[in-house]
Amino acid sequence: MCPVKILYINNDGGGFADTIEIESGTTVQKLFDDRVQYAKPADYLIRVNRQPAPADQNLQEGDRVSFTPLKIEGAS
Amino acid sequence: MKAAPLSATLERSRRPRSLRLVQRIRLAARLAEQYAECERRTEPPSPPEAGWRRLSDQASLLRRSGQRSSRALAALERRATDFQSEFDSYVERLRAFARRPPAPTFRDLYAELLALEEEFGEAEIDLQGKTLSVVTELIELEEVELGRFRIVLDCSAVERAEYDVVALSANEPSSSDFAKVTHPHVRDEGLCEGEAHEPIRAALKQGRLSDFFAIVDRTLKTYNPGSAYARLSEWDGQECQDCGCRTTDDLSCSRCGDSTCSDCSRSCSGCDCDLCAYCAQECSGCEERFCSDCLAESSSSGRGLCTSCLQERENEREADEQESEDQGESEESDSQPAVHAVRLGEADVSA
Numbered sequence: 001m002c003p004v005k006i007l008y009i010n011n012d013g014g015g016f017a018d019t020i021e022i023e024s025g026t027t028v029q030k031l032f033d034d035r036v037q038y039a040k041p042a043d044y045l046i047r048v049n050r051q052p053a054p055a056d057q058n059l060q061e062g063d064r065v066s067f068t069p070l071k072i073e074g075a076s
Numbered sequence: 077m078k079a080a081p082l083s084a085t086l087e088r089s090r091r092p093r094s095l096r097l098v099q100r101i102r103l104a105a106r107l108a109e110q111y112a113e114c115e116r117r118t119e120p121p122s123p124p125e126a127g128w129r130r131l132s133d134q135a136s137l138l139r140r141s142g143q144r145s146s147r148a149l150a151a152l153e154r155r156a157t158d159f160q161s162e163f164d165s166y167v168e169r170l171r172a173f174a175r176r177p178p179a180p181t182f183r184d185l186y187a188e189l190l191a192l193e194e195e196f197g198e199a200e201i202d203l204q205g206k207t208l209s210v211v212t213e214l215i216e217l218e219e220v221e222l223g224r225f226r227i228v229l230d231c232s233a234v235e236r237a238e239y240d241v242v243a244l245s246a247n248e249p250s251s252s253d254f255a256k257v258t259h260p261h262v263r264d265e266g267l268c269e270g271e272a273h274e275p276i277r278a279a280l281k282q283g284r285l286s287d288f289f290a291i292v293d294r295t296l297k298t299y300n301p302g303s304a305y306a307r308l309s310e311w312d313g314q315e316c317q318d319c320g321c322r323t324t325d326d327l328s329c330s331r332c333g334d335s336t337c338s339d340c341s342r343s344c345s346g347c348d349c350d351l352c353a354y355c356a357q358e359c360s361g362c363e364e365r366f367c368s369d370c371l372a373e374s375s376s377s378g379r380g381l382c383t384s385c386l387q388e389r390e391n392e393r394e395a396d397e398q399e400s401e402d403q404g405e406s407e408e409s410d411s412q413p414a415v416h417a418v419r420l421g422e423a424d425v426s427a
Contacts, residue, residue, distance in 0.1 A: 007177065009284065009287065011275045011279065011287055011290070011291055012275070013271075013274065013275070014274045014275070014278065015274050015275030015276070015277070015278030015279060016278075017177055017278060017282055017284070018175060018177070019175070019177070045290065045294075050187060050188070050190075050191035050194075050286060051191075051194075066284075066287060068287065068290050068291065068294065069294065070294055070297075071294065071297075071298045072270075072271050072272045072275075072291060072294045072295040072298055073270050073271045073295070073298055073300035073303075074260070074261030074262075074267060074268050074269060074270040074271070074272065074295045074296075074298065074300055074303075074304075075261060075268045075269070075270030075271075075300065075303040076260075076261060076263075076268050076303045076304050076305045
C-alpha cells in the first residue's frame with residue numbers, strides 16, 4: 001500500500017489544516033477514527049473536496065478532507 | 077487537490093453570462109491577489125539572535141573575569157538552557173512555516189465560492205462594498221425563534237477576519253438590559269466566537285471561505301448557556317416564580333431574588349420593597365404583608381408583628397400591666413379599713 005497525500009482540515013479546536021500522508025484505500029471513516037478521538041462522525045460535517053461524503057468513500061491522492069463540528073460554542 | 081483546469085473554469089464562465097458568475101470570478105481574482113500579496117509579505121520566523129547574544133556575553137564575561145566559580149558557571153548554564161528552549165521553539169515555528177499550506181489560488185477561491193452557494197443556497201457578492209455574505213437558515217434555539225442572520229465578510233482585507241452577523245428579523249430579548257443583543261452570542265452585530273475563534277482565523281488565513289461561513293453558521297446554531305449575552309430562558313421575559321407565567325415586568329423579590337410578575341409581586345407595607353408570595357409574611361396583628369426585616373416576633377405569642385402592631389401590643393401590655401397594678405393597689409387599699417381600728421377616736425376632727 002503506497003501512501004497518498006491529502007489536505008486534512010479539522011475545524012475543531014485550533015483549526016488544524018495540513019497535508020498528511022495516509023495509506024491508499026483509507027476511507028473517510030478510517031481517517032475520522034484515526035484523527036478525531038472521543039467523537040462521533042454524526043456530530044461533524046464531513047466533506048471531501050468541499051462536498052458531503054459517505055463514510056466508506058476511499059480517499060485519493062490530492063483530496064481535501066474537512067471535519068467541521070456541528071456544535072461550536074460561542075461566548076459572551 | 078483535484079480541480080478542473082483553469083481554462084475549463086474560464087470556459088464555463090463564458091457560457092452563462094450572468095452577473096453572478098462574473099461577480100464570482102472577479103471576487104475570486106481579487107481575493108487571490110490579496111492572498112498572494114499576503115504570502116509575499118509573510119516572512120519566515122527570525123532565529124533567536126537576542127538569546128544567542130545573551131549567552132555569548134555571559135560566556136565572554138566568564139572568560140574575561142577568569143572566574144571559575146560555581147556561581148558564574150551556573151549563570152552560564154541557565155543562559156544556555158534558556159537559549160536551548162528559545163531555539164527549540166524557533167525550530168518548531170520554522171517547521172510550521174515550511175509546512176504551511178500554499179496561498180489559495182484563483183481556482184481554489186472560485187471553488188470555495190461555488191461550495192458556499194451550494195451550502196447556503198446563495199452567496200451575495202458586493203464588489204463595490206467589498207463584502208461577501210450568506211444568509212443562514214431560520215435559527216431556533218430551545219424553542220426561541222431568533223430568525224435568520226446574514227453573515228457579512230469584509231473582503232477588503234480577509235486576513236483581518238472582520239465580519240458582521242446581522243439579524244434579518246431581529247428578535248431581541250424583551251428586557252432593556254440586553255440592548256442590541258440579537259442572539260445569545262451576538263451583540264451589536266458582533267459574534268462572540270468562543271470555541272470558534274481559532275478555527276475562524278485559520279480558515280480565513282488559508283482562504284477556506286466555505287469553512288469560515290460554516291463555522292460561523294454552526295456557532296450561531298449552538299447555544300452555550302454558560303456564557304451568553306442573554307440567556308434564552310430570559311428571552312421572552314422571565315418566569316414568574318409565583319404563578320409560572322412569562323413576564324417582562326422586570327420585578328424580582330428583594331429577599332430571595334426570584335422573578336415575579338406585577339400581579340404576584342407585592343410591596344412590603346413597612347419599607348415598600350418588592351416581595352414574592354413566599355417572602356411576604358403576614359403580620360398577625362393587622363394582617364398586612366411585610367418583609368422579614370419589618371416583622372418582629374412577638375415575645376408573648378411568638379408570631380410575627382409589624383412595628384406598629386408590636387408597639388400597639390406593647391402599649392396594650394403596659395396598659396394592662398398598669399391596670400392590673402392599679403387594680404392590685406385598689407384591692408390592697410380596699411382590704412385596709414379607712415380608719416385604723418387602733419386609732420379609732422383619735423382622728424383629728426376639725427372644729
